[in-house]
Amino acid sequence: MSFAFTPENQKKFEALLTKYPTKMAALLPTLWLAQNQNGHLSLEVQEHVASLLDLSPVHVHGVVTFYTMYKQKPSGKFHLQFCKTLSCGLCGSEDLIRHMKEKYKLEHGKVSEDGKFSMELVECLASCGTAPAMAVNEKYVEQLTVEKIDELMKKLSVA
Amino acid sequence: MTKVKITIDGHDLEVEQGTNLIEAARQLGKTIPHYCYHPGLPPDGNCRMCLVQVEKMPKPVIGCRTGATEGMVVHTQSDEVKKMRQSIMEFLLINHPLDCPTCDQAGECRLQDYYMDYDRIPSRYQEQKVHKDKMVDLGAGVMLDEERCIVCTRCVRVCQEVAKSEELFVQERGNHSMVATFPGKKMTNPYAGNTVDVCPVGALTSKDFRYKKRVWFLSAADSVCQGCSRGCNISVHHADNRVYRLKPRHNPEVNDYWMCDYGRIDYKFVNDGRRLKPHFKTDAGLQEDSYQNAFAHLQSVLQNYSADQITGIASAQESNEEINAFVDFIKSNFGSLPIYFSKNNPENPYEDDILIKADKNPNSAHIASKNLKPVSEISGGVKAVFVQRNLSAQDAQVLKDKGIQIVALFATNETNLDNLAEVILPIPTFAEQNGHFTNFEGKVQGFTKALKPRGESRLFAEHAEDIKALLSSIKKAS
Ligand code: SF4
Ligand code: SF4
Ligand code: FES
Numbered sequence: 001m002s003f004a005f006t007p008e009n010q011k012k013f014e015a016l017l018t019k020y021p022t023k024m025a026a027l028l029p030t031l032w033l034a035q036n037q038n039g040h041l042s043l044e045v046q047e048h049v050a051s052l053l054d055l056s057p058v059h060v061h062g063v064v065t066f067y068t069m070y071k072q073k074p075s076g077k078f079h080l081q082f083c084k085t086l087s088c089g090l091c092g093s094e095d096l097i098r099h100m101k102e103k104y105k106l107e108h109g110k111v112s113e114d115g116k117f118s119m120e121l122v123e124c125l126a127s128c129g130t131a132p133a134m135a136v137n138e139k140y141v142e143q144l145t146v147e148k149i150d151e152l153m154k155k156l157s158v159a
Numbered sequence: 160m161t162k163v164k165i166t167i168d169g170h171d172l173e174v175e176q177g178t179n180l181i182e183a184a185r186q187l188g189k190t191i192p193h194y195c196y197h198p199g200l201p202p203d204g205n206c207r208m209c210l211v212q213v214e215k216m217p218k219p220v221i222g223c224r225t226g227a228t229e230g231m232v233v234h235t236q237s238d239e240v241k242k243m244r245q246s247i248m249e250f251l252l253i254n255h256p257l258d259c260p261t262c263d264q265a266g267e268c269r270l271q272d273y274y275m276d277y278d279r280i281p282s283r284y285q286e287q288k289v290h291k292d293k294m295v296d297l298g299a300g301v302m303l304d305e306e307r308c309i310v311c312t313r314c315v316r317v318c319q320e321v322a323k324s325e326e327l328f329v330q331e332r333g334n335h336s337m338v339a340t341f342p343g344k345k346m347t348n349p350y351a352g353n354t355v356d357v358c359p360v361g362a363l364t365s366k367d368f369r370y371k372k373r374v375w376f377l378s379a380a381d382s383v384c385q386g387c388s389r390g391c392n393i394s395v396h397h398a399d400n401r402v403y404r405l406k407p408r409h410n411p412e413v414n415d416y417w418m419c420d421y422g423r424i425d426y427k428f429v430n431d432g433r434r435l436k437p438h439f440k441t442d443a444g445l446q447e448d449s450y451q452n453a454f455a456h457l458q459s460v461l462q463n464y465s466a467d468q469i470t471g472i473a474s475a476q477e478s479n480e481e482i483n484a485f486v487d488f489i490k491s492n493f494g495s496l497p498i499y500f501s502k503n504n505p506e507n508p509y510e511d512d513i514l515i516k517a518d519k520n521p522n523s524a525h526i527a528s529k530n531l532k533p534v535s536e537i538s539g540g541v542k543a544v545f546v547q548r549n550l551s552a553q554d555a556q557v558l559k560d561k562g563i564q565i566v567a568l569f570a571t572n573e574t575n576l577d578n579l580a581e582v583i584l585p586i587p588t589f590a591e592q593n594g595h596f597t598n599f600e601g602k603v604q605g606f607t608k609a610l611k612p613r614g615e616s617r618l619f620a621e622h623a624e625d626i627k628a629l630l631s632s633i634k635k636a637s
Contacts, residue, residue, distance in 0.1 A: 043343070047341075056326070056328070057344075058325060058328040058339070058341040058344075059325060061330060061339075061342065062328035065332075066330075066331065066332045
């Protein structure tokens with residue numbers, strides 16, 4: 001199976017190119033677009049993006065590995081990103097992270113067997129006022145407690 | 160170009176405007192220490208080892224990317240500069256393994272050199288070092304030890320700029336940065352050996368050379384690569400009368416700082432598979448013997464021919480001097496027939512528009528200047544030939560088809576002609592003599608003797624003297 005942009009994303013990609021002085025400069029948003037379509041940036045997707053932008057695959061790979069928000073492996077349907085930085089830490093994120101491991105067998109870098117959940121520890125989500133916080137895919141869930149997490153996990157596992 | 164006046168450590172000098180400070184200081188014979196800067200590559204400015212102070216500039220600047228401007232006053236030896244160098248060294252060594260006893264770079268390593276010059280303090284780092292893969296095969300004969308890499312990106316730039324093939328790139332970031340190829344791919348470019356040369360530390364090593372010899376036991380002789388008609392300038396690194404490696408030597412007009420990977424390993428024939436003694440044909444096959452017996456055999460063979468049936472085939476692999484000596488010998492002792500030449504003539508030779516030429520002979524240009532004929536045009540009158548060095552397979556076939564006998568072969572190595580020649584006389588390779596090659600552009604380039612002629616090999620002129628004596632005794636007898 002070879003990767004190509006959907007017609008809709010192809011249009012977005014072409015629009016992107018008009019915003020930058022060189023093709024190389026459009027690398028980050030192009031990777032983002034590809035990741036949104038494919039779920040993660042497989043080696044094949046990276047090679048495809050390289051050919052679209054006249055870059056070498058190894059250059060694109062260097063950029064992909066530099067940024068943690070580019071995913072090289074598939075995530076679960078729900079990607080749970082727990083903040084591990086100071087404010088959340090002070091408000092008990094470590095307990096929550098331990099809870100995830102004990103109850104749901106989820107930890108940093110892990111995908112659940114059914115492919116539904118994946119978990120990652122991230123740096124500050126800029127939600128210190130409502131710590132502890134996490135992001136489920138793109139959406140924030142704040143002022144977390146063990147109960148709140150259990151409720152959410154129940155809801156998501158049937159979603 | 161505009162010239163500007165600048166001052167470096169109190170010395171005034173004039174340089175072209177924009178000359179970077181490392182090069183400007185070089186003109187005074189001063190070295191500003193550096194890792195990532197290489198005069199043959201575009202500057203990057205990542206290592207910060209070249210920090211210097213420039214008056215009226217608020218902060219130290221990197222010498223490799225600061226261009227000279229009128230009136231600039233530069234300090235490269237101040238206490239502040241020395242302190243910065245020490246700090247950069249300490250920083251670079253935080254995660255560096257203590258591999259020196261087993262590292263091939265030891266003895267020619269910038270980390271070792273600059274540690275002694277500028278650092279000399281014990282490590283203050285108490286934490287665990289970052290560990291990485293120590294044996295990554297990058298392809299093309301290049302091995303990477305990720306722990307030793309200081310991420311200067313010289314190797315990345317060599318692939319981009321010299322080989323024109325971006326096969327390496329820095330992956331990951333921070334402590335975890337390392338150079339790598341795309342997962343599942345290897346380097347394939349024919350200039351990859353240059354990445355090992357430019358690597359200022361022991362991160363990249365040559366599979367061919369690693370663990371063979373400590374570099375301080377090697378001596379170097381200026382030479383010229385004999386792999387193709389480009390004639391890249393090289394150094395022959397040798398010890399114990401053997402060649403251990405070839406390295407490119409800077410010549411902006413021929414090869415700049417580089418050489419190709421074919422040329423780089425084109426020294427093995429000097430060490431191995433040599434003809435080190437005279438041989439001659441017997442009923443029992445080829446026999447290794449003394450010069451005396453070989454010449455006696457040659458005499459008996461030569462008696463079967465008259466002078467006007469004999470000529471010679473010169474080789475485009477030999478030096479100007481050896482070709483001249485050979486051609487002169489044939490002309491003055493036989494001379495009524497045309498003289499021929501043969502070339503190393505592989506099928507589908509690789510070439511590119513960087514350095515590598517399709518003509519795999521170092522001296523075709525000199526052969527062309529001698530008015531010789533190709534072996535394919537050899538005429539009916541020729542019954543016997545002296546052959547210099549070797550013949551291409553096609554040319555050997557021509558001799559076989561026409562029943563022309565090789566009376567003597569002057570050989571460096573065992574070849575496919577061994578069973579065709581009556582006598583084989585050993586000659587030294589380019590590494591064992593002084594001489595010149597004329598490259599495809601007509602540049603005459605000298606190479607120097609690295610080794611003593613191996614075994615009993617002798618230059619052509621010495622053989623010629625003995626053969627002349629033979630010929631005159633044959634004449635007297637008849
Ligand atoms: S790269 Fe240099 S400093 Fe590092 S281990 Fe090798 S010789 Fe020692
Ligand atoms: S491998 Fe050597 S040349 Fe390449 S980045 Fe590392 S230290 Fe520099
Ligand atoms: S040599 Fe100037 S920053 Fe590396």
